[in-house]
Amino acid sequence: MAAVLALTALGLSLVFGVMRVVNVAHGEFFMLGAVLAWWFANLVVGNPALGFLIALVGSPLVVGALALVADRLVLKRLDYNPEATIVATIGMLYILQQLALTFYGPDARPVVAPISFRVQFPWFGYSGYKLVVVAASAIVLLGVWVLLARTKIGLIMRATQYDRETAQAFGIRVDRVYAGVFALGAMLAAVAAVLIVPIQQAYYLMGQDPLLLSFIVVIVGGLGSLRGTVVAAIFIGMSDGIISVFFSPTLAKILATLLVAMVLVYRPQGLFGARDT
Amino acid sequence: MLTIQNIDCFYGDVQVLRSLSLEAHGGEVLCLLGRNGAGKTTLLKAIMGLVRVRAGTIIFDGQALHNLPASEVARSGVGYVPQGRRLFAELTVAENLEIGLMTRGHGVETRDRALALFPALGERLRQRAGTLSGGEQQMLAMARALCLEPTVLLLDEPMEGLMPAMISRIREVVVGLKEAGVATILVEQRVDAVLSIADRVSFIENGRSRETMRVEEVRERPDLLQHYVGVGA
Known part of the structure; x- marks a missing residue:
């Protein structure tokens, strides 16, 4: 839960950090990732591992492409105005949700886990697939960190995040950066959804909880802070699970x-975010 | 050559530049003088594509810049050192220079040339730009712009708040660029510095270019400085 939450929240954090867009439709990209995972997985009959693998590649690509189109058709036309994009992404939320209801239906449908084994600890047993999810999430998070911290694309993204106008004055095509970041954010949500769907099932309303928890994680961790997002996701994800169970x-x-209210009062930039100067 | 003809710019409904015309030639330093709010910074931003030009034209070596986004203006060879430096404070010195190198320039060779002008930066490549001193930040802002290998350089108050030694270093660099054929448009409040490096001076008032003349003529007309800037030579 915490690992998948970290991926989803990171997508939201990237989009807000770089573009200053509060993407209210982020949870719907998560939902769409899960629904498409079900569809991709069912293309292959009799080989759940292959079906899942196809879903893991195909679903984020389709969701990313859709986010790219949404960016071009909606966000860019609004000049990424922070207030207008909130309203626009609320609209996107309902459109995506209703499209899923129309074409996928109201039922929750399972995707078979690609592997099924149980790790037996001395005091309890644990689903092996869940450990695979943690490992896969960690790999994706590491990949995003490498992208941001060690590549030219990451440098461009960070420069755009810190000062859009100056970035433009140095030849950075900010609208392309924004389109890429919006797609990347949606793809991270979709990857998270594909990983979680063998545990949770795909459902057209499943985007609401991840959206709320992602906002909480991003605010607590600090907007645009990868480290903060991961730490807050682990903390929020695990405490949510433990308190829910007990x-x-x-x-x-x-x-x-x-917790969000306290962070906003005592440390508005989040636990790991940089204070605006 | 950069030719600006009859441009109008607005902030909302407020007109800031009014039918302003200017020319800047390769290998010269054109200084813009005027009081606060005269429109000097807005003019640089308009050239850079950061403020929309509603009427008029900006032509650079035959290419129309007035309807291009800032990213394309930079790619055409216009470098910009904004007022207040506007460094990427969280990025290192090396990363700030890398941003300058991405669009134009010849990689390490260009970077080394820029660093040779400001050797102090070479020792601080891994330091965050926001932790540099004011003078070092200004050096970095200049070096970053030079990494674009500009043919036109826009400098917005590069000497503001700097020590005399740093001011003379920046002056040397601007003179060096002039000799290399770069057209420099300099906005500066320090009249003494302007008179020491400018070839021509344009007085901006209420968004219009009132008078443009050679610096020698300005020295002989302290009344103009008094009128347009409020100081004597």
Whole structure:
């Protein structure tokens, strides 16, 4: 849960950090990733591992392409205005949700896990697939870190994040950077969804919880901070799971929201975010 | 050659530049003088494509710049050192230079040439730009712009708040660029510095270029400095 949440929240954090766009439709990209994973996985009959592999590649690509189109058709035309894009992404949320309901239906459908084994610890057993999800998420997070910190594309993204106008004055085509970041953010959500769908099932309303938790993670961790996002995702994801099991899911959400309120009051830039100067 | 003809620019409904015309030639330093709010910075931003030009033309070596986005203006060879430096404070010195090198220039060779002009930066390549001193930040802003290998360089108050030694270093660099054939448009409040490096001076008032003349003529007309800038020579 925490590992997948880190991926989803990182996508949201990247989009806000670089583009200053609060993507309310981020959870729907997650949902779409899961629904497409179900569709891709069902293309291959009798070989769940291959079906899952196709979904893991195909679903993020389709979701990324859709985000690219949304960026060109909607966000770019609004000149990435922070207020206007909130309204626009709310619209995107409902469009994607209703499209999923129309073409996929209201049922929750499972995707068979590509591998099934159980790791037996001395005091309890644990699903092997869940450990695979943690490892896969860690690899993707590491990949994003390498992209941001060690490549030319990452440098361009960071420069655009810090100062859009100056970046333009040095030849950076900011609109292309924005399109790429929006697609990357959506793809991260889709990867997270593909990884989680063998555990949670694909459902047209499944984007709401990840969106809320991603916002909480991003605010607590600090916008645009990869380290903060990962730490906050682990903390929020694990505490959400533990409190939900031992007390109630509602209490888990109440405590998480309370944490956000405290962070906003005492450390508005988040635990790891840089303070605006 | 950069030719600006009758440009109008607005911030919202407020007109900032009014039918402003200027020319800048290769191998010269054109200084813009005027009071605060006269439109000097807006003019540089308009050339750079950062402020929309509603009317008029900006032509650079036969290419129309007035309807290009800033990224394309930079790619055509216009370098910009903005007011307040506008460094990428969280990036290192090396990364700031890398940003300059991405669009034009010849990689390490260009970077080394820029660093040779400001050797102090060479020792701080891994340091975050935001932690440099004011003078070092200005050097980095200049070096970053030079990494674009510009043929036109726009400098917006590069000497603001600097020590005399740093000012004379920047002056030397600007003179060196002039000798290399670069057209420099300099906005500067320090009249003494302007008179020491400019070839021509254009007085900007209320968004218009009132008078443009050679620097020798300006020295003989302290009344103009008094009128347009509020200081004597």
